Every structure is written in C-alpha cells, then in structure tokens.
Amino acid sequence: MATPTLPAALADATRDESSLRRFLHGLPGVDQVGVEQRAAGLATRSIKKAAKLWAIDTAISMVDLTTLEGADTHGKVRALAAKARRPDPDRPDTPPVAAVCVYPDLAATAVDALGGSGIGVASVATAFPSGRSSRAVKLADVELAVTSGATEVDMVIDRGAFLEGRYGQVFEEIREIKAACGDAHLKVILETGELATYDNVRRAAWLALLAGGDFVKTSTGKVSPAATLPVTHVLLQAVRDWYTATGELRGVKPAGGIRTTKDAVRYLVAVHEVAGPEWLTPALFRFGASSLLNDLLLQRRTQLDGHYSGPDYVTQD
Amino acid sequence: MPDRMPVAKTYKLYVGGAFPRSESGRSYPVSDAKGNFLANAAHASRKDVRDAVVAARKAFPGWSGTTAYNRGQVLYRVAEVLEGRHEQFAAEVAAAEGVSARKAQSLVDAAVDRWVWYAGWTDKIATVLGAANPVAGPYFSFTVPEPSGVAAVLAPQRSSLLGLVSVLAPVLAAGCTAVVVSSTDRPLPAITLSEVLATSDVPAGVVNVLTGRAAELGPWLASHGDVDALDPAGADARERPELARQAADTVKRVLRVPEDEPDWTRPPDIGRLRHYLEAKTVWHPMGA
Numbered sequence: 001m002a003t004p005t006l007p008a009a010l011a012d013a014t015r016d017e018s019s020l021r022r023f024l025h026g027l028p029g030v031d032q033v034g035v036e037q038r039a040a041g042l043a044t045r046s047i048k049k050a051a052k053l054w055a056i057d058t059a060i061s062m063v064d065l066t067t068l069e070g071a072d073t074h075g076k077v078r079a080l081a082a083k084a085r086r087p088d089p090d091r092p093d094t095p096p097v098a099a100v101c102v103y104p105d106l107a108a109t110a111v112d113a114l115g116g117s118g119i120g121v122a123s124v125a126t127a128f129p130s131g132r133s134s135r136a137v138k139l140a141d142v143e144l145a146v147t148s149g150a151t152e153v154d155m156v157i158d159r160g161a162f163l164e165g166r167y168g169q170v171f172e173e174i175r176e177i178k179a180a181c182g183d184a185h186l187k188v189i190l191e192t193g194e195l196a197t198y199d200n201v202r203r204a205a206w207l208a209l210l211a212g213g214d215f216v217k218t219s220t221g222k223v224s225p226a227a228t229l230p231v232t233h234v235l236l237q238a239v240r241d242w243y244t245a246t247g248e249l250r251g252v253k254p255a256g257g258i259r260t261t262k263d264a265v266r267y268l269v270a271v272h273e274v275a276g277p278e279w280l281t282p283a284l285f286r287f288g289a290s291s292l293l294n295d296l297l298l299q300r301r302t303q304l305d306g307h308y309s310g311p312d313y314v315t316q317d
Numbered sequence: 318m319p320d321r322m323p324v325a326k327t328y329k330l331y332v333g334g335a336f337p338r339s340e341s342g343r344s345y346p347v348s349d350a351k352g353n354f355l356a357n358a359a360h361a362s363r364k365d366v367r368d369a370v371v372a373a374r375k376a377f378p379g380w381s382g383t384t385a386y387n388r389g390q391v392l393y394r395v396a397e398v399l400e401g402r403h404e405q406f407a408a409e410v411a412a413a414e415g416v417s418a419r420k421a422q423s424l425v426d427a428a429v430d431r432w433v434w435y436a437g438w439t440d441k442i443a444t445v446l447g448a449a450n451p452v453a454g455p456y457f458s459f460t461v462p463e464p465s466g467v468a469a470v471l472a473p474q475r476s477s478l479l480g481l482v483s484v485l486a487p488v489l490a491a492g493c494t495a496v497v498v499s500s501t502d503r504p505l506p507a508i509t510l511s512e513v514l515a516t517s518d519v520p521a522g523v524v525n526v527l528t529g530r531a532a533e534l535g536p537w538l539a540s541h542g543d544v545d546a547l548d549p550a551g552a553d554a555r556e557r558p559e560l561a562r563q564a565a566d567t568v569k570r571v572l573r574v575p576e577d578e579p580d581w582t583r584p585p586d587i588g589r590l591r592h593y594l595e596a597k598t599v600w601h602p603m604g605a
Contacts, residue, residue: 301542307563308367310374310543 017168081113226256255288331511333372334521350415376522464492466545
C-alpha cells in the first residue's frame, strides 16, 4: 500500500489506520504564538522598486484565476480565459496567469478557450465546497473534470471525518481520487478555517502529503477565515519537511481573502523564508484568487508609469 | 503643581471615516501666527493619498446616488454641527490666522453661512445648468448635470476655515467625493472640520482630509488615474501649470483659479459647482 520510495518511517505511518494516527499525533505541536509572531514579523519586510516589480510579475504568474459562483456562465469562463492569457492588454509584457479555476461542468469551456496557451485548467471536484457526498459521487465529479481536460483537480477533504479522527477514511479517499486524476495534478483543500487548531492543520497537511497530494491548499474561499499567513507558514513548513524526508517537492496554494498586492508580497516573503527560494515558482506555489489579479495589475502599472492608476483601467469580471 | 494633567489633542488624518496617523509615521509641528507651538499634525505621504483616493472612489456611488434633496439635508446638518462648535473654530481660526477674536467669529459665521448656501444648491443646480434642448426632430432632448467623480482639492493656504469650506462644500453639493489637502501651516481647523463631518451623517469616505504639503502631494493627485477633477487653489501659482500638465494625461477637469488667494468673504457664484459636474444629454423619441 505504501509508495515504495517513501523512507521507512513514513511508509510505516501509512500501514494501517492506527499507525497513521500514531504518526499524525506524534508530529510536533505548532507553537501558536511563535508562528503568528514570525508571520507578523516577516510581513513587515519592505519590498521596493525592482524587487517589487519582480514580486508583482511572479505573483501574477502564480495566480489561479478563479470563478466559483452559482451564477457562472460559459461566457464568463471564456472572458476569464481571455484575461488569463492577456491580463493587461495595454501591457503585452505582463505574464499570463498559471491557471484558470472553475467548476467541473465548465472545465471543457475553459480548456477550449485556453487551448495552446500553456495555461492550466484547474477544476474543483469532490462535492466542492462542503465535500459532503458519497465516495462514488466524488469520484464521478473528478472523472467529469478529468475527461473534460482539466490539468489540475482541486479536491476538498472530508472535514467531518478528519475532525472525528477517522484519518484512514480521509487518507483512502485522497488516494482513490489521486488515482482517478491520472496525469492531472491533485491539490488537496484542507479548509483550514474549519480545522480549528494549527496542530490539526499540520496533521491534515501531512495526511494529504502521505496520500499523494501534489499541492496542499488552505481553503475553498467559501469559509471565513480563509487563507491566513500563519496557516500558510504551517503548510510551507510541512512541504519543506516533506522535501527533507523524501526529496520530493510538493506545492502550497493559499486561497481566499488575498486581495491586495501587499498581501501577495507578504506570502512570497513567507515562501522564500519558510520553504525556500526553490518554491518561488508557479509549479510549487499558487494563489487562489479572483480580485487579487486586478490589484496586481494596478500596482504593476503604478510601478511602470510612475503614477497611480484606477480600477477603470483594468477589466472587471 | 497643576490641578490636573493637560489633555493635549492628537491631530490625525481623516481617511475613509477613520482618523489614522500617516502611513509614513511622519508629523510636523504647527505654530500659531506668532510662532508659538500649537500641536503636531500628521504629515501625509503619497501612500495616504493613494488610500484616500481608494476611500473616496468607494464612497462615490453611494454619495452621488443619494437624491439631491437628501444631500442638501445632510449638508445642512453639517452646518448645524459646525455652528455647535462655533467657539472651538473661532479659537482655532484666531490662533492660525492671527486675527482678532471678533474677526475670527465673523469668519466662522461666514463659513457656516457658506455651507448653508451650498446645501441649498443641491436640488436647484440641475434646473440652472440642465436644459430641455430645442432640436429639429421628433425627439425630446434633455441635458442634465451629473457629478464627475472623485475630486482632489488643494485647500487655500491662508484662509484656514472659510477658504476650506468655500472649496470643499461645492464638491459635496455637486455629488462628488473629495480628497482634501489642507493648508500646510494652518491645518488644525481642517482636522476639526473632519470631526464635524464624521459626526454629521456624511458617509465615510465622502470627504478625506490630509494634512501635509500641497507641493509634495499635489503631483500625486494630479497624475492619479482615478481622480476626475482638481482644484489647485492651495498650490503655489508657479506650480499650477505643471499640475495641469500632469492632469492632462487623464483628462482631469482642472479648475482655473486666480493667481493670488481671493477674498473668501465675497459672495461666491456657482462656478465651482459647475466645475464638478459633467453634462449628460439624452435623446428620447417622442410618442408613436
């Protein structure tokens, strides 16, 4: 059952439910005061001029441009895809975003609209956002996304099972969905706003990594609080420790509540300081956001033009 | 030993309905007309300008969407609250401008009257500047004035209250929202005025008051892509052509102001109101 490349300790953790529990509860506890203080301390770092412009361009290339509304239409997805290719048509040197993130029934539209651009199509699945359905329905949801051509699948974990301590069930579910994804990347949404403690966040992150998730993602964006800097610190520590233990690079995606360039730059500083500079790439770090992109574009214009811009100069979606 | 400790007031900015310190952390000493220290005022930076414009833009749909009648009521309420703080304003104006107590009283009276005068214009200006146009075709053609958007106001440097009210009230009466840079050396009445605005039904963000140097903040406002109109009254006459040039990139409406500061006690006309309004003409087919 365990992946052959895993070191013995990690392979042993996945042997059965009780060893999984023993492993997860054996993880060191998170120092709440410490992690919040470190996150706040790093957030005061001042990034200016050329470094800021670099950070803005990097952040734009890391955005998963997202629309997850009940009112989404094919037209809106096509408009979003056009924006993903050319975020700022007046400035053709603006990098394209990393991916467009939609519901699975709209994934085919996004794939059509993004053909040949190299921009990924991420689809949420597994009864997003609550994750409350049977395993069969969740797998069918993933299949719809994958057959529509999605290159990335964002699944939600069963928070109820996790909080009840049924780690084996959550683990099995992630594994089955990973298998159903085929070549598509799997991002595992922990919905940290519902996990109550940093210790739980750390356990859920390790559980997702053990089960084969390519990314750990903070939130659905439907629950408040969504992504926060301290929670992202805990996830970044988990992927860094995973890399130390196994040599594999896994990614992190904070999602929800990141609206300003200043916020985005703080996350990039955290990535650099907590995980390491090799994570500063769209392959390993993403922002799940919708309104963030416009603020990045406005700040980019401000940096290049030397004066402030306004929301009239970018497209509203 | 004094009976009690003096309670000195902290003078801060007024942005988005709150009273923050400057983002830059800077402050500067303010003296009265004789050079005695009065207080430390916040020294706003370009980032405070940025925040103030965002707040003003956010408040614009709400304020411009209120009925002209309601806007008049709110502005009249400002005059009422201003009147209630008459003594405080008179003392601040006397200290700032070095005028006699009597003269300061009459300047505050004039400021309250000015505010009432503009409050009365809110539901009348459309009749004066609007028109039913005679056209050669089967159409009704109407022209109606509509508020321009966010206005940047560099307040007069010498007249600390009456001058400020004379340039700010028309912005609000027209339905625009304002970012005001107060007089550099006489900013205290402007901050007290923001306390009046904060407590008199003017929605948060409709007026944002920055204290600092017009020469430093003016160019950021003039070149800002999200500011629609500029009143350069408080800028140095030699700097105004450069401000107008920077404003031209975004087709801002830049008010023509006299080279030297005018006598603000003279009765105003509707020129400033007109400056903050855009004419919209509607053609409507006549019945079948």
